[in-house]
Amino acid sequence: MGYTVTVVAPVNIAVIKYWGKRDEELILPLNDSVSATLDTSVMCAKTSVSAAPEFTEDVIWLNGKKESFSNKRLQNCLREVKERAAAEGSVDKNFLSWKVHVCSENNFPTAAGLASSAAGYACLVTALAKLYKVKTDVSSIARLGSGSACRSVYGGFVRWHAGSDPSGVDSIATQIASSTHWPEMRALILVVGDSKKKMSSTKGMKITTETSELLKHRIKHCVPERTTEITKAILARDFPKFAEITMKDSNQFHAVCLDSYPPFVYLTEVSHTIIELIHSYNEICRETKVAYTFDAGPNACLYMLESEVPKIFKIIKTIFPSSNPTKFISGLPINDADVSTDILGKLAVRTQEHDLIKYVIYTKVGEGPTDVLDGSHLLNELGEPINE
Numbered sequence: 001m002g003y004t005v006t007v008v009a010p011v012n013i014a015v016i017k018y019w020g021k022r023d024e025e026l027i028l029p030l031n032d033s034v035s036a037t038l039d040t041s042v043m044c045a046k047t048s049v050s051a052a053p054e055f056t057e058d059v060i061w062l063n064g065k066k067e068s069f070s071n072k073r074l075q076n077c078l079r080e081v082k083e084r085a086a087a088e089g090s091v092d093k094n095f096l097s098w099k100v101h102v103c104s105e106n107n108f109p110t111a112a113g114l115a116s117s118a119a120g121y122a123c124l125v126t127a128l129a130k131l132y133k134v135k136t137d138v139s140s141i142a143r144l145g146s147g148s149a150c151r152s153v154y155g156g157f158v159r160w161h162a163g164s165d166p167s168g169v170d171s172i173a174t175q176i177a178s179s180t181h182w183p184e185m186r187a188l189i190l191v192v193g194d195s196k197k198k199m200s201s202t203k204g205m206k207i208t209t210e211t212s213e214l215l216k217h218r219i220k221h222c223v224p225e226r227t228t229e230i231t232k233a234i235l236a237r238d239f240p241k242f243a244e245i246t247m248k249d250s251n252q253f254h255a256v257c258l259d260s261y262p263p264f265v266y267l268t269e270v271s272h273t274i275i276e277l278i279h280s281y282n283e284i285c286r287e288t289k290v291a292y293t294f295d296a297g298p299n300a301c302l303y304m305l306e307s308e309v310p311k312i313f314k315i316i317k318t319i320f321p322s323s324n325p326t327k328f329i330s331g332l333p334i335n336d337a338d339v340s341t342d343i344l345g346k347l348a349v350r351t352q353e354h355d356l357i358k359y360v361i362y363t364k365v366g367e368g369p370t371d372v373l374d375g376s377h378l379l380n381e382l383g384e385p386i387n388e
């Protein structure tokens with residue numbers, strides 16, 4: 001007779017970017033980073049873990065496919081949660097020796113490149129911690145799966161402290177403010193089509209760390225000040241300040257990719273058109289109303305306050321028309337607004353060809369990982385995936 005627990009965990013989108021490691025194995029970053037955690041009701045990873053004396057090996061099913069547990073990052077997470085549980089004395093030693101079955105899925109396309117590893121590892125580690133009754137902070141364990149995953153362990157606005165200890169004990173995430181602190185904060189994720197073969201974050205940041213002079217400047221002079229300033233802006237709910245720092249930091253992250261040798265580029269022409277559009281909109285408003293940020297891919301995450309959403313969505317739909325308008329938006333409901341043709345006429349960007357933006361996800365800041373208590377596990381009593 002085994003035990004099963006199920007957890008859902010959020011994605012997070014950084015406003016101060018993590019880029020560059022000081023330790024590849026322990027996934028220790030060169031700089032602090034800051035992110036907002038996004039609502040699990042719109043985008044989430046869901047993970048069930050089971051432990052039973054009958055299981056003969058550790059097994060994982062990822063998005064319906066059986067995968068090897070020999071992946072070093074997975075093994076590091078499992079080993080560390082067990083070690084923590086042993087140190088805390090939270091469960092019986094015998095229970096810790098049982099093998100585990102893990103089944104995990106995302107409710108959004110992994111191919112869209114939307115921080116799926118962050119949600120996935122935060123979910124796995126939180127589920128294992130629950131199974132083994134670990135009570136202390138597990139962000140430093142989620143970090144071993146994927147650096148950015150440590151920020152998905154908390155809701156609201158989160159800071160990952162780079163730390164300085166070579167062991168990584170002080171490289172943890174803490175909450176800056178809860179999800180209710182700035183209830184008007186919203187995110188529109190613009191999924192941009194991309195056929196290019198992508199440079200993985202892990203590989204890209206290695207090249208940058210080894211070759212970019214600009215990265216040194218960024219870490220020493222830009223990130224510390226921006227981190228302090230954006231924390232203040234979040235606490236004061238100062239949107240223009242928050243937005244300006246967010247955009248500058250995204251731009252600098254992409255600049256260090258270009259400063260790497262050989263250089264690599266994540267932004268496409270469509271990404272640049274989105275950047276131009278947002279600056280143009282802010283200029284017309286004479287106030288910074290919307291911020292863009294881009295991770296290691298061409299998709300934009302636009303942060304704005306709720307009152308701007310109908311206008312911005314209308315503008316996006318007009319400038320980037322879709323040949324399937326009913327499927328263009330998902331997530332929270334949007335009330336369509338009448339945008340004065342005045343604004344549309346003044347924008348520096350003209351209507352583009354169809355389907356350059358594949359679809360849009362509308363979401364908000366949300367809470368950290370939560371237990372699924374309704375019994376909707378992804379594994380049955382035998383520890384096999386339940387096919388939906």
Ligand code: DP6
Pocket residue numbers: 013014016017018019027033117145146147148149201202294295296
């Ligand atoms: C651009 O966390 O995916 O999204 O630690 O090597 O797994 P690894 O990298 P990962 O990198 C995320 C980079 C980023 C910026 C960010 O989320 O801060």
